[in-house]
Amino acid sequence: MRTHTLRRGLVALFAAAISFGAITQVHAQSKQDNVLRIGYQKYGTLVLLKARGTLETRLADQGFEVRWTEFPGGPQLLEGLNVGSIDFGVTGETPPVFAQAAGADLLYVAHEPPAPSGEAILLPKDSPIRSLAELKGKKIALNKGSNVHYLLVRALESAGLEYSDIQPVYLPPADARAAFERGSVDAWVIWDPFQAAAEEQLQARTLRDGQGLVSNHQFYLAARPFAENHPRVITTLIDEIRDIGTWVEANPDEATAQVAPLLGLSSAITRKAVIRQGYGARPITPAVVRAQQDIADTFTALRLIPKKLAIGDVIWTPPKTIAQHPE
Incomplete structure:
Protein backbone atom coordinates (compact mmCIF):
# COMPACT_ATOMS: atom_id res chain seq x y z
CA MET A 1 0.00 0.00 0.00
CA ARG A 2 1.43 3.37 -0.97
CA THR A 3 2.36 5.73 1.84
CA HIS A 4 0.01 8.56 0.88
CA THR A 5 -2.92 6.16 0.58
CA LEU A 6 -2.14 4.62 3.98
CA ARG A 7 -1.84 8.04 5.56
CA ARG A 8 -5.20 9.12 4.22
CA GLY A 9 -6.77 5.90 5.43
CA LEU A 10 -5.40 6.19 8.97
CA VAL A 11 -6.27 9.80 9.56
CA ALA A 12 -9.63 9.41 7.80
CA LEU A 13 -10.50 6.81 10.44
CA PHE A 14 -10.97 9.73 12.83
CA ALA A 15 -11.62 12.61 10.42
CA ALA A 16 -14.92 11.18 9.16
CA ALA A 17 -16.17 10.88 12.71
CA ILE A 18 -15.04 14.39 13.54
CA SER A 19 -16.77 15.94 10.54
CA PHE A 20 -20.00 14.26 11.56
CA GLY A 21 -19.36 15.28 15.15
CA ALA A 22 -19.12 18.93 14.15
CA ILE A 23 -22.78 18.70 13.20
CA THR A 24 -24.03 16.52 16.04
CA GLN A 25 -21.84 17.23 19.05
CA VAL A 26 -23.49 20.45 20.23
CA HIS A 27 -26.95 18.91 20.00
CA ALA A 28 -25.79 15.75 21.77
CA GLN A 29 -24.19 17.69 24.61
CA SER A 30 -27.19 19.96 25.05
CA LYS A 31 -29.27 16.90 25.85
CA GLN A 32 -26.68 15.35 28.14
CA ASP A 33 -25.74 18.20 30.47
CA ASN A 34 -26.02 16.07 33.60
CA VAL A 35 -24.76 12.80 32.17
CA LEU A 36 -21.23 11.39 32.11
CA ARG A 37 -20.99 8.98 29.16
CA ILE A 38 -18.04 6.61 29.47
CA GLY A 39 -16.57 4.49 26.69
CA TYR A 40 -14.77 1.32 27.71
CA GLN A 41 -13.22 -1.75 26.12
CA LYS A 42 -13.20 -5.41 27.06
CA TYR A 43 -10.35 -5.08 29.53
CA GLY A 44 -9.02 -2.87 32.30
CA THR A 45 -10.26 -1.23 35.44
CA LEU A 46 -13.28 0.40 33.80
CA VAL A 47 -14.92 -3.02 33.48
CA LEU A 48 -14.71 -3.45 37.25
CA LEU A 49 -15.63 0.15 37.94
CA LYS A 50 -18.79 -0.28 35.90
CA ALA A 51 -19.72 -3.40 37.86
CA ARG A 52 -18.91 -1.91 41.26
CA GLY A 53 -21.29 1.06 41.01
CA THR A 54 -19.34 3.36 43.35
CA LEU A 55 -18.83 5.98 40.67
CA GLU A 56 -22.57 6.28 40.16
CA THR A 57 -23.04 6.84 43.89
CA ARG A 58 -20.41 9.57 44.11
CA LEU A 59 -21.51 11.39 40.99
CA ALA A 60 -25.15 11.28 42.01
CA ASP A 61 -24.14 13.69 44.78
CA GLN A 62 -22.90 16.04 42.04
CA GLY A 63 -26.14 15.67 40.12
CA PHE A 64 -24.70 13.43 37.40
CA GLU A 65 -25.91 10.19 35.88
CA VAL A 66 -23.39 7.70 34.40
CA ARG A 67 -23.91 5.80 31.15
CA TRP A 68 -21.57 3.18 29.66
CA THR A 69 -20.82 2.11 26.08
CA GLU A 70 -18.48 -0.73 25.05
CA PHE A 71 -16.19 -0.36 22.03
CA PRO A 72 -14.06 -3.01 20.23
CA GLY A 73 -10.92 -0.86 20.19
CA GLY A 74 -9.37 2.53 20.87
CA PRO A 75 -9.88 4.05 17.40
CA GLN A 76 -13.58 3.20 17.48
CA LEU A 77 -13.87 4.59 21.01
CA LEU A 78 -12.32 7.89 19.98
CA GLU A 79 -14.69 8.06 17.05
CA GLY A 80 -17.46 7.89 19.64
CA LEU A 81 -15.85 10.66 21.64
CA ASN A 82 -15.68 12.89 18.58
CA VAL A 83 -19.25 12.39 17.43
CA GLY A 84 -20.37 13.36 20.90
CA SER A 85 -21.68 9.95 21.95
CA ILE A 86 -19.25 9.68 24.90
CA ASP A 87 -17.40 12.16 27.09
CA PHE A 88 -14.61 9.98 28.47
CA GLY A 89 -12.79 6.77 27.61
CA VAL A 90 -9.64 4.69 27.81
CA THR A 91 -7.33 3.68 24.95
CA GLY A 92 -3.77 2.58 24.31
CA GLU A 93 -0.96 4.85 23.21
CA THR A 94 -1.54 5.27 19.50
CA PRO A 95 -5.27 6.06 19.01
CA PRO A 96 -5.05 9.51 20.65
CA VAL A 97 -2.15 10.41 18.37
CA PHE A 98 -4.13 9.70 15.20
CA ALA A 99 -7.21 11.33 16.69
CA GLN A 100 -5.25 14.50 17.46
CA ALA A 101 -3.82 14.44 13.93
CA ALA A 102 -7.37 14.34 12.60
CA GLY A 103 -8.35 17.37 14.67
CA ALA A 104 -9.99 15.67 17.64
CA ASP A 105 -10.92 18.03 20.47
CA LEU A 106 -9.65 15.75 23.25
CA LEU A 107 -7.51 15.96 26.35
CA TYR A 108 -5.29 13.39 28.07
CA VAL A 109 -6.38 13.41 31.72
CA ALA A 110 -4.49 10.45 33.27
CA HIS A 111 -2.49 7.31 32.45
CA GLU A 112 -1.71 3.88 33.84
CA PRO A 113 1.84 2.55 34.41
CA PRO A 114 3.54 0.64 31.56
CA ALA A 115 2.25 -2.82 30.60
CA PRO A 116 4.55 -3.90 27.75
CA SER A 117 3.73 -7.60 28.00
CA GLY A 118 0.02 -6.88 27.53
CA GLU A 119 0.36 -6.70 23.73
CA ALA A 120 2.21 -8.95 21.32
CA ILE A 121 2.80 -10.21 17.81
CA LEU A 122 1.23 -13.67 17.76
CA LEU A 123 1.79 -16.58 15.39
CA PRO A 124 -0.27 -19.72 14.79
CA LYS A 125 1.07 -22.60 16.87
CA ASP A 126 2.37 -24.44 13.79
CA SER A 127 3.85 -21.37 12.06
CA PRO A 128 7.34 -21.88 10.62
CA ILE A 129 8.22 -18.23 11.43
CA ARG A 130 10.86 -17.95 14.14
CA SER A 131 12.14 -14.37 13.84
CA LEU A 132 10.86 -10.87 13.18
CA ALA A 133 12.93 -10.73 10.01
CA GLU A 134 10.81 -13.56 8.61
CA LEU A 135 7.76 -11.28 8.68
CA LYS A 136 8.97 -9.67 5.46
CA GLY A 137 6.27 -10.00 2.84
CA LYS A 138 3.83 -11.57 5.30
CA LYS A 139 0.21 -10.64 6.00
CA ILE A 140 -0.18 -9.23 9.51
CA ALA A 141 -3.56 -8.48 11.07
CA LEU A 142 -3.95 -5.48 13.37
CA ASN A 143 -6.48 -2.87 14.40
CA LYS A 144 -5.62 0.24 12.40
CA GLY A 145 -4.41 3.13 14.54
CA SER A 146 -4.43 1.11 17.77
CA ASN A 147 -1.68 0.66 20.36
CA VAL A 148 -0.40 -2.44 18.56
CA HIS A 149 0.17 -0.41 15.41
CA TYR A 150 3.10 1.29 17.15
CA LEU A 151 4.35 -2.03 18.55
CA LEU A 152 4.46 -3.45 15.03
CA VAL A 153 6.37 -0.45 13.69
CA ARG A 154 8.95 -0.67 16.49
CA ALA A 155 9.29 -4.45 16.20
CA LEU A 156 9.90 -4.24 12.46
CA GLU A 157 12.47 -1.49 12.99
CA SER A 158 14.30 -3.68 15.52
CA ALA A 159 14.65 -6.34 12.81
CA GLY A 160 15.81 -3.89 10.15
CA LEU A 161 12.49 -3.95 8.29
CA GLU A 162 10.36 -1.12 6.96
CA TYR A 163 6.62 -0.96 7.51
CA SER A 164 6.28 -1.26 3.74
CA ASP A 165 8.01 -4.65 3.93
CA ILE A 166 4.88 -6.32 5.34
CA GLN A 167 1.27 -6.55 4.21
CA PRO A 168 -0.93 -5.01 6.91
CA VAL A 169 -4.46 -6.38 7.12
CA TYR A 170 -6.58 -3.92 9.08
CA LEU A 171 -9.25 -5.69 11.10
CA PRO A 172 -10.93 -5.17 14.50
CA PRO A 173 -10.13 -7.86 17.09
CA ALA A 174 -13.02 -10.27 16.43
CA ASP A 175 -12.47 -10.27 12.66
CA ALA A 176 -8.71 -10.47 13.09
CA ARG A 177 -9.04 -13.54 15.29
CA ALA A 178 -11.24 -15.22 12.70
CA ALA A 179 -8.68 -14.47 9.98
CA PHE A 180 -5.89 -15.73 12.24
CA GLU A 181 -7.74 -18.98 12.99
CA ARG A 182 -8.47 -19.80 9.36
CA GLY A 183 -4.92 -18.99 8.24
CA SER A 184 -5.79 -15.94 6.15
CA VAL A 185 -2.99 -13.98 7.85
CA ASP A 186 0.49 -15.01 8.95
CA ALA A 187 0.54 -13.10 12.24
CA TRP A 188 -1.73 -11.06 14.49
CA VAL A 189 -0.72 -8.07 16.60
CA ILE A 190 -3.13 -7.81 19.50
CA TRP A 191 -3.63 -6.78 23.12
CA ASP A 192 -5.12 -8.38 26.22
CA PRO A 193 -7.53 -10.02 26.87
CA PHE A 194 -7.70 -11.04 23.18
CA GLN A 195 -4.00 -11.85 23.39
CA ALA A 196 -4.41 -14.07 26.44
CA ALA A 197 -7.45 -15.77 24.89
CA ALA A 198 -5.51 -16.62 21.72
CA GLU A 199 -2.62 -17.96 23.79
CA GLU A 200 -4.87 -20.20 25.87
CA GLN A 201 -7.52 -21.23 23.34
CA LEU A 202 -5.52 -21.38 20.12
CA GLN A 203 -2.06 -22.07 21.59
CA ALA A 204 -0.88 -19.01 19.68
CA ARG A 205 2.85 -18.46 19.96
CA THR A 206 4.33 -15.09 20.91
CA LEU A 207 6.91 -13.90 18.42
CA ARG A 208 7.54 -10.62 20.28
CA ASP A 209 5.72 -8.72 22.98
CA GLY A 210 6.23 -5.08 23.89
CA GLN A 211 9.01 -5.54 26.44
CA GLY A 212 12.01 -3.47 25.46
CA LEU A 213 10.11 -1.87 22.59
CA VAL A 214 7.09 0.04 23.91
CA SER A 215 5.60 1.17 27.21
CA ASN A 216 1.99 0.31 26.31
CA HIS A 217 0.51 2.95 28.57
CA GLN A 218 -3.25 3.11 28.86
CA PHE A 219 -4.59 6.64 28.63
CA TYR A 220 -7.78 8.13 30.00
CA LEU A 221 -9.09 10.82 27.68
CA ALA A 222 -11.94 13.28 27.80
CA ALA A 223 -13.67 15.55 25.33
CA ARG A 224 -12.14 18.95 25.97
CA PRO A 225 -15.48 20.76 26.49
CA PHE A 226 -16.57 18.21 29.10
CA ALA A 227 -13.27 18.29 31.01
CA GLU A 228 -13.20 22.07 31.04
CA ASN A 229 -16.84 22.43 32.06
CA HIS A 230 -16.89 19.61 34.64
CA PRO A 231 -13.42 19.29 36.20
CA ARG A 232 -14.78 17.93 39.49
CA VAL A 233 -16.53 15.08 37.67
CA ILE A 234 -13.28 14.16 35.90
CA THR A 235 -11.31 14.31 39.14
CA THR A 236 -13.85 12.10 40.91
CA LEU A 237 -13.73 9.62 38.04
CA ILE A 238 -9.92 9.37 38.07
CA ASP A 239 -9.99 8.98 41.86
CA GLU A 240 -12.37 6.03 41.52
CA ILE A 241 -10.23 4.47 38.76
CA ARG A 242 -7.12 4.81 40.93
CA ASP A 243 -8.85 3.21 43.91
CA ILE A 244 -10.08 0.21 42.00
CA GLY A 245 -6.71 -0.23 40.32
CA THR A 246 -5.01 -0.33 43.71
CA TRP A 247 -7.49 -2.97 44.84
CA VAL A 248 -6.95 -5.12 41.72
CA GLU A 249 -3.17 -5.00 42.12
CA ALA A 250 -3.48 -6.20 45.71
CA ASN A 251 -6.21 -8.78 44.98
CA PRO A 252 -5.59 -10.30 41.53
CA ASP A 253 -7.41 -13.55 42.24
CA GLU A 254 -10.54 -11.84 43.54
CA ALA A 255 -10.41 -9.36 40.66
CA THR A 256 -10.11 -12.26 38.23
CA ALA A 257 -13.17 -13.92 39.75
CA GLN A 258 -15.16 -10.72 39.23
CA VAL A 259 -13.85 -9.83 35.77
CA ALA A 260 -14.00 -13.28 34.11
CA PRO A 261 -17.82 -13.51 33.91
CA LEU A 262 -18.04 -9.87 32.82
CA LEU A 263 -15.73 -10.63 29.89
CA GLY A 264 -17.16 -14.08 29.21
CA LEU A 265 -13.68 -15.61 29.52
CA SER A 266 -12.20 -18.39 31.64
CA SER A 267 -10.41 -17.60 34.87
CA ALA A 268 -7.08 -18.73 33.38
CA ILE A 269 -7.36 -16.31 30.46
CA THR A 270 -8.64 -13.45 32.59
CA ARG A 271 -5.97 -13.84 35.27
CA LYS A 272 -3.21 -13.70 32.68
CA ALA A 273 -4.61 -10.44 31.33
CA VAL A 274 -5.17 -9.02 34.83
CA ILE A 275 -1.59 -9.74 35.89
CA ARG A 276 -0.08 -8.16 32.77
CA GLN A 277 -1.93 -4.86 33.09
CA GLY A 278 -0.55 -1.73 34.77
CA TYR A 279 -2.50 -0.19 37.65
CA GLY A 280 -2.57 3.13 39.46
CA ALA A 281 -4.04 5.97 37.38
CA ARG A 282 -1.92 9.08 37.72
CA PRO A 283 -1.56 12.54 36.16
CA ILE A 284 0.27 12.93 32.86
CA THR A 285 3.96 13.63 33.56
CA PRO A 286 6.53 15.34 31.30
CA ALA A 287 8.18 11.93 30.74
CA VAL A 288 4.90 10.45 29.50
CA VAL A 289 4.33 13.47 27.24
CA ARG A 290 7.80 12.89 25.75
CA ALA A 291 7.01 9.22 25.18
CA GLN A 292 3.76 10.11 23.40
CA GLN A 293 5.61 12.74 21.40
CA ASP A 294 8.05 10.03 20.27
CA ILE A 295 5.10 7.96 19.02
CA ALA A 296 3.65 10.94 17.18
CA ASP A 297 7.02 11.80 15.66
CA THR A 298 7.50 8.18 14.55
CA PHE A 299 4.24 8.16 12.62
CA THR A 300 4.98 11.62 11.21
CA ALA A 301 8.37 10.40 9.95
CA LEU A 302 6.63 7.43 8.33
CA ARG A 303 4.22 9.91 6.71
CA LEU A 304 1.28 8.17 8.32
CA ILE A 305 0.43 11.48 10.04
CA PRO A 306 0.45 14.55 7.76
CA LYS A 307 2.04 17.06 10.14
CA LYS A 308 4.01 17.28 13.36
CA ALA A 323 -6.67 19.15 42.37
CA GLN A 324 -6.13 19.99 46.03
CA HIS A 325 -9.62 19.13 47.28
CA PRO A 326 -11.10 16.39 45.10
CA GLU A 327 -14.40 14.96 46.24
Whole structure:
Protein backbone atom coordinates (compact mmCIF):
# COMPACT_ATOMS: atom_id res chain seq x y z
CA MET A 1 0.00 0.00 0.00
CA ARG A 2 1.43 3.37 -0.97
CA THR A 3 2.36 5.73 1.84
CA HIS A 4 0.01 8.56 0.88
CA THR A 5 -2.92 6.16 0.58
CA LEU A 6 -2.14 4.62 3.98
CA ARG A 7 -1.84 8.04 5.56
CA ARG A 8 -5.20 9.12 4.22
CA GLY A 9 -6.77 5.90 5.43
CA LEU A 10 -5.40 6.19 8.97
CA VAL A 11 -6.27 9.80 9.56
CA ALA A 12 -9.63 9.41 7.80
CA LEU A 13 -10.50 6.81 10.44
CA PHE A 14 -10.97 9.73 12.83
CA ALA A 15 -11.62 12.61 10.42
CA ALA A 16 -14.92 11.18 9.16
CA ALA A 17 -16.17 10.88 12.71
CA ILE A 18 -15.04 14.39 13.54
CA SER A 19 -16.77 15.94 10.54
CA PHE A 20 -20.00 14.26 11.56
CA GLY A 21 -19.36 15.28 15.15
CA ALA A 22 -19.12 18.93 14.15
CA ILE A 23 -22.78 18.70 13.20
CA THR A 24 -24.03 16.52 16.04
CA GLN A 25 -21.84 17.23 19.05
CA VAL A 26 -23.49 20.45 20.23
CA HIS A 27 -26.95 18.91 20.00
CA ALA A 28 -25.79 15.75 21.77
CA GLN A 29 -24.19 17.69 24.61
CA SER A 30 -27.19 19.96 25.05
CA LYS A 31 -29.27 16.90 25.85
CA GLN A 32 -26.68 15.35 28.14
CA ASP A 33 -25.74 18.20 30.47
CA ASN A 34 -26.02 16.07 33.60
CA VAL A 35 -24.76 12.80 32.17
CA LEU A 36 -21.23 11.39 32.11
CA ARG A 37 -20.99 8.98 29.16
CA ILE A 38 -18.04 6.61 29.47
CA GLY A 39 -16.57 4.49 26.69
CA TYR A 40 -14.77 1.32 27.71
CA GLN A 41 -13.22 -1.75 26.12
CA LYS A 42 -13.20 -5.41 27.06
CA TYR A 43 -10.35 -5.08 29.53
CA GLY A 44 -9.02 -2.87 32.30
CA THR A 45 -10.26 -1.23 35.44
CA LEU A 46 -13.28 0.40 33.80
CA VAL A 47 -14.92 -3.02 33.48
CA LEU A 48 -14.71 -3.45 37.25
CA LEU A 49 -15.63 0.15 37.94
CA LYS A 50 -18.79 -0.28 35.90
CA ALA A 51 -19.72 -3.40 37.86
CA ARG A 52 -18.91 -1.91 41.26
CA GLY A 53 -21.29 1.06 41.01
CA THR A 54 -19.34 3.36 43.35
CA LEU A 55 -18.83 5.98 40.67
CA GLU A 56 -22.57 6.28 40.16
CA THR A 57 -23.04 6.84 43.89
CA ARG A 58 -20.41 9.57 44.11
CA LEU A 59 -21.51 11.39 40.99
CA ALA A 60 -25.15 11.28 42.01
CA ASP A 61 -24.14 13.69 44.78
CA GLN A 62 -22.90 16.04 42.04
CA GLY A 63 -26.14 15.67 40.12
CA PHE A 64 -24.70 13.43 37.40
CA GLU A 65 -25.91 10.19 35.88
CA VAL A 66 -23.39 7.70 34.40
CA ARG A 67 -23.91 5.80 31.15
CA TRP A 68 -21.57 3.18 29.66
CA THR A 69 -20.82 2.11 26.08
CA GLU A 70 -18.48 -0.73 25.05
CA PHE A 71 -16.19 -0.36 22.03
CA PRO A 72 -14.06 -3.01 20.23
CA GLY A 73 -10.92 -0.86 20.19
CA GLY A 74 -9.37 2.53 20.87
CA PRO A 75 -9.88 4.05 17.40
CA GLN A 76 -13.58 3.20 17.48
CA LEU A 77 -13.87 4.59 21.01
CA LEU A 78 -12.32 7.89 19.98
CA GLU A 79 -14.69 8.06 17.05
CA GLY A 80 -17.46 7.89 19.64
CA LEU A 81 -15.85 10.66 21.64
CA ASN A 82 -15.68 12.89 18.58
CA VAL A 83 -19.25 12.39 17.43
CA GLY A 84 -20.37 13.36 20.90
CA SER A 85 -21.68 9.95 21.95
CA ILE A 86 -19.25 9.68 24.90
CA ASP A 87 -17.40 12.16 27.09
CA PHE A 88 -14.61 9.98 28.47
CA GLY A 89 -12.79 6.77 27.61
CA VAL A 90 -9.64 4.69 27.81
CA THR A 91 -7.33 3.68 24.95
CA GLY A 92 -3.77 2.58 24.31
CA GLU A 93 -0.96 4.85 23.21
CA THR A 94 -1.54 5.27 19.50
CA PRO A 95 -5.27 6.06 19.01
CA PRO A 96 -5.05 9.51 20.65
CA VAL A 97 -2.15 10.41 18.37
CA PHE A 98 -4.13 9.70 15.20
CA ALA A 99 -7.21 11.33 16.69
CA GLN A 100 -5.25 14.50 17.46
CA ALA A 101 -3.82 14.44 13.93
CA ALA A 102 -7.37 14.34 12.60
CA GLY A 103 -8.35 17.37 14.67
CA ALA A 104 -9.99 15.67 17.64
CA ASP A 105 -10.92 18.03 20.47
CA LEU A 106 -9.65 15.75 23.25
CA LEU A 107 -7.51 15.96 26.35
CA TYR A 108 -5.29 13.39 28.07
CA VAL A 109 -6.38 13.41 31.72
CA ALA A 110 -4.49 10.45 33.27
CA HIS A 111 -2.49 7.31 32.45
CA GLU A 112 -1.71 3.88 33.84
CA PRO A 113 1.84 2.55 34.41
CA PRO A 114 3.54 0.64 31.56
CA ALA A 115 2.25 -2.82 30.60
CA PRO A 116 4.55 -3.90 27.75
CA SER A 117 3.73 -7.60 28.00
CA GLY A 118 0.02 -6.88 27.53
CA GLU A 119 0.36 -6.70 23.73
CA ALA A 120 2.21 -8.95 21.32
CA ILE A 121 2.80 -10.21 17.81
CA LEU A 122 1.23 -13.67 17.76
CA LEU A 123 1.79 -16.58 15.39
CA PRO A 124 -0.27 -19.72 14.79
CA LYS A 125 1.07 -22.60 16.87
CA ASP A 126 2.37 -24.44 13.79
CA SER A 127 3.85 -21.37 12.06
CA PRO A 128 7.34 -21.88 10.62
CA ILE A 129 8.22 -18.23 11.43
CA ARG A 130 10.86 -17.95 14.14
CA SER A 131 12.14 -14.37 13.84
CA LEU A 132 10.86 -10.87 13.18
CA ALA A 133 12.93 -10.73 10.01
CA GLU A 134 10.81 -13.56 8.61
CA LEU A 135 7.76 -11.28 8.68
CA LYS A 136 8.97 -9.67 5.46
CA GLY A 137 6.27 -10.00 2.84
CA LYS A 138 3.83 -11.57 5.30
CA LYS A 139 0.21 -10.64 6.00
CA ILE A 140 -0.18 -9.23 9.51
CA ALA A 141 -3.56 -8.48 11.07
CA LEU A 142 -3.95 -5.48 13.37
CA ASN A 143 -6.48 -2.87 14.40
CA LYS A 144 -5.62 0.24 12.40
CA GLY A 145 -4.41 3.13 14.54
CA SER A 146 -4.43 1.11 17.77
CA ASN A 147 -1.68 0.66 20.36
CA VAL A 148 -0.40 -2.44 18.56
CA HIS A 149 0.17 -0.41 15.41
CA TYR A 150 3.10 1.29 17.15
CA LEU A 151 4.35 -2.03 18.55
CA LEU A 152 4.46 -3.45 15.03
CA VAL A 153 6.37 -0.45 13.69
CA ARG A 154 8.95 -0.67 16.49
CA ALA A 155 9.29 -4.45 16.20
CA LEU A 156 9.90 -4.24 12.46
CA GLU A 157 12.47 -1.49 12.99
CA SER A 158 14.30 -3.68 15.52
CA ALA A 159 14.65 -6.34 12.81
CA GLY A 160 15.81 -3.89 10.15
CA LEU A 161 12.49 -3.95 8.29
CA GLU A 162 10.36 -1.12 6.96
CA TYR A 163 6.62 -0.96 7.51
CA SER A 164 6.28 -1.26 3.74
CA ASP A 165 8.01 -4.65 3.93
CA ILE A 166 4.88 -6.32 5.34
CA GLN A 167 1.27 -6.55 4.21
CA PRO A 168 -0.93 -5.01 6.91
CA VAL A 169 -4.46 -6.38 7.12
CA TYR A 170 -6.58 -3.92 9.08
CA LEU A 171 -9.25 -5.69 11.10
CA PRO A 172 -10.93 -5.17 14.50
CA PRO A 173 -10.13 -7.86 17.09
CA ALA A 174 -13.02 -10.27 16.43
CA ASP A 175 -12.47 -10.27 12.66
CA ALA A 176 -8.71 -10.47 13.09
CA ARG A 177 -9.04 -13.54 15.29
CA ALA A 178 -11.24 -15.22 12.70
CA ALA A 179 -8.68 -14.47 9.98
CA PHE A 180 -5.89 -15.73 12.24
CA GLU A 181 -7.74 -18.98 12.99
CA ARG A 182 -8.47 -19.80 9.36
CA GLY A 183 -4.92 -18.99 8.24
CA SER A 184 -5.79 -15.94 6.15
CA VAL A 185 -2.99 -13.98 7.85
CA ASP A 186 0.49 -15.01 8.95
CA ALA A 187 0.54 -13.10 12.24
CA TRP A 188 -1.73 -11.06 14.49
CA VAL A 189 -0.72 -8.07 16.60
CA ILE A 190 -3.13 -7.81 19.50
CA TRP A 191 -3.63 -6.78 23.12
CA ASP A 192 -5.12 -8.38 26.22
CA PRO A 193 -7.53 -10.02 26.87
CA PHE A 194 -7.70 -11.04 23.18
CA GLN A 195 -4.00 -11.85 23.39
CA ALA A 196 -4.41 -14.07 26.44
CA ALA A 197 -7.45 -15.77 24.89
CA ALA A 198 -5.51 -16.62 21.72
CA GLU A 199 -2.62 -17.96 23.79
CA GLU A 200 -4.87 -20.20 25.87
CA GLN A 201 -7.52 -21.23 23.34
CA LEU A 202 -5.52 -21.38 20.12
CA GLN A 203 -2.06 -22.07 21.59
CA ALA A 204 -0.88 -19.01 19.68
CA ARG A 205 2.85 -18.46 19.96
CA THR A 206 4.33 -15.09 20.91
CA LEU A 207 6.91 -13.90 18.42
CA ARG A 208 7.54 -10.62 20.28
CA ASP A 209 5.72 -8.72 22.98
CA GLY A 210 6.23 -5.08 23.89
CA GLN A 211 9.01 -5.54 26.44
CA GLY A 212 12.01 -3.47 25.46
CA LEU A 213 10.11 -1.87 22.59
CA VAL A 214 7.09 0.04 23.91
CA SER A 215 5.60 1.17 27.21
CA ASN A 216 1.99 0.31 26.31
CA HIS A 217 0.51 2.95 28.57
CA GLN A 218 -3.25 3.11 28.86
CA PHE A 219 -4.59 6.64 28.63
CA TYR A 220 -7.78 8.13 30.00
CA LEU A 221 -9.09 10.82 27.68
CA ALA A 222 -11.94 13.28 27.80
CA ALA A 223 -13.67 15.55 25.33
CA ARG A 224 -12.14 18.95 25.97
CA PRO A 225 -15.48 20.76 26.49
CA PHE A 226 -16.57 18.21 29.10
CA ALA A 227 -13.27 18.29 31.01
CA GLU A 228 -13.20 22.07 31.04
CA ASN A 229 -16.84 22.43 32.06
CA HIS A 230 -16.89 19.61 34.64
CA PRO A 231 -13.42 19.29 36.20
CA ARG A 232 -14.78 17.93 39.49
CA VAL A 233 -16.53 15.08 37.67
CA ILE A 234 -13.28 14.16 35.90
CA THR A 235 -11.31 14.31 39.14
CA THR A 236 -13.85 12.10 40.91
CA LEU A 237 -13.73 9.62 38.04
CA ILE A 238 -9.92 9.37 38.07
CA ASP A 239 -9.99 8.98 41.86
CA GLU A 240 -12.37 6.03 41.52
CA ILE A 241 -10.23 4.47 38.76
CA ARG A 242 -7.12 4.81 40.93
CA ASP A 243 -8.85 3.21 43.91
CA ILE A 244 -10.08 0.21 42.00
CA GLY A 245 -6.71 -0.23 40.32
CA THR A 246 -5.01 -0.33 43.71
CA TRP A 247 -7.49 -2.97 44.84
CA VAL A 248 -6.95 -5.12 41.72
CA GLU A 249 -3.17 -5.00 42.12
CA ALA A 250 -3.48 -6.20 45.71
CA ASN A 251 -6.21 -8.78 44.98
CA PRO A 252 -5.59 -10.30 41.53
CA ASP A 253 -7.41 -13.55 42.24
CA GLU A 254 -10.54 -11.84 43.54
CA ALA A 255 -10.41 -9.36 40.66
CA THR A 256 -10.11 -12.26 38.23
CA ALA A 257 -13.17 -13.92 39.75
CA GLN A 258 -15.16 -10.72 39.23
CA VAL A 259 -13.85 -9.83 35.77
CA ALA A 260 -14.00 -13.28 34.11
CA PRO A 261 -17.82 -13.51 33.91
CA LEU A 262 -18.04 -9.87 32.82
CA LEU A 263 -15.73 -10.63 29.89
CA GLY A 264 -17.16 -14.08 29.21
CA LEU A 265 -13.68 -15.61 29.52
CA SER A 266 -12.20 -18.39 31.64
CA SER A 267 -10.41 -17.60 34.87
CA ALA A 268 -7.08 -18.73 33.38
CA ILE A 269 -7.36 -16.31 30.46
CA THR A 270 -8.64 -13.45 32.59
CA ARG A 271 -5.97 -13.84 35.27
CA LYS A 272 -3.21 -13.70 32.68
CA ALA A 273 -4.61 -10.44 31.33
CA VAL A 274 -5.17 -9.02 34.83
CA ILE A 275 -1.59 -9.74 35.89
CA ARG A 276 -0.08 -8.16 32.77
CA GLN A 277 -1.93 -4.86 33.09
CA GLY A 278 -0.55 -1.73 34.77
CA TYR A 279 -2.50 -0.19 37.65
CA GLY A 280 -2.57 3.13 39.46
CA ALA A 281 -4.04 5.97 37.38
CA ARG A 282 -1.92 9.08 37.72
CA PRO A 283 -1.56 12.54 36.16
CA ILE A 284 0.27 12.93 32.86
CA THR A 285 3.96 13.63 33.56
CA PRO A 286 6.53 15.34 31.30
CA ALA A 287 8.18 11.93 30.74
CA VAL A 288 4.90 10.45 29.50
CA VAL A 289 4.33 13.47 27.24
CA ARG A 290 7.80 12.89 25.75
CA ALA A 291 7.01 9.22 25.18
CA GLN A 292 3.76 10.11 23.40
CA GLN A 293 5.61 12.74 21.40
CA ASP A 294 8.05 10.03 20.27
CA ILE A 295 5.10 7.96 19.02
CA ALA A 296 3.65 10.94 17.18
CA ASP A 297 7.02 11.80 15.66
CA THR A 298 7.50 8.18 14.55
CA PHE A 299 4.24 8.16 12.62
CA THR A 300 4.98 11.62 11.21
CA ALA A 301 8.37 10.40 9.95
CA LEU A 302 6.63 7.43 8.33
CA ARG A 303 4.22 9.91 6.71
CA LEU A 304 1.28 8.17 8.32
CA ILE A 305 0.43 11.48 10.04
CA PRO A 306 0.45 14.55 7.76
CA LYS A 307 2.04 17.06 10.14
CA LYS A 308 4.01 17.28 13.36
CA LEU A 309 1.90 17.21 16.51
CA ALA A 310 2.45 18.86 19.89
CA ILE A 311 1.24 16.40 22.54
CA GLY A 312 1.76 19.00 25.24
CA ASP A 313 -1.09 21.02 23.76
CA VAL A 314 -3.69 18.40 24.71
CA ILE A 315 -2.83 17.66 28.36
CA TRP A 316 -5.51 18.44 30.95
CA THR A 317 -4.57 20.29 34.12
CA PRO A 318 -7.32 20.41 36.74
CA PRO A 319 -8.02 23.72 38.47
CA LYS A 320 -5.90 24.04 41.62
CA THR A 321 -8.92 24.02 43.91
CA ILE A 322 -10.12 20.76 42.36
CA ALA A 323 -6.67 19.15 42.37
CA GLN A 324 -6.13 19.99 46.03
CA HIS A 325 -9.62 19.13 47.28
CA PRO A 326 -11.10 16.39 45.10
CA GLU A 327 -14.40 14.96 46.24
